[in-house]
Amino acid sequence: MSKTFNLPNFRHIRFTKNVQTGYFVKSDEQPEPTATQLIPFELIREKTILPHIQAEYSLFQHSYKANRSKVMFTGLQPVQNQKDWYLGDNFRLAKGIKVNELLIIKITAKNDCMHVFYFPAYYKNTETLRQCFATSLISTLENRIIDFETK
16 A cells, blocks of 8 residues: 655745845745745844854844844754755744744855745644654645756
């Protein structure tokens, strides 16, 4: 008997690097006609320096708090055995309840393009489950990137 896997609903958002600002910016051409508005328009990747954040890199929004510190969007944890792929999460409030949402992110080796795969209202509660889920999807997501980039 074969196992079937239903791919959860997700959005694919493409960012390109603005070399003048260093920020990744949502590109004019998007893989999907209705990309989500929950993902910020501009993000910058920086090495994580705060010891309480369990991530190799962090993505920050292009906005600042009142004390002039950057607004963190998500931490980036490398996907095991997958070069240039990261896991992150988004959280939002839905009817007053915190909802975690999974992000799988590909940053090109040249650091000039970023693809964010956003899974609304979908999350795996443990690091092991998130890693397994991401690893099982990488080839499908890579094909999505290739299909978009070659059209």
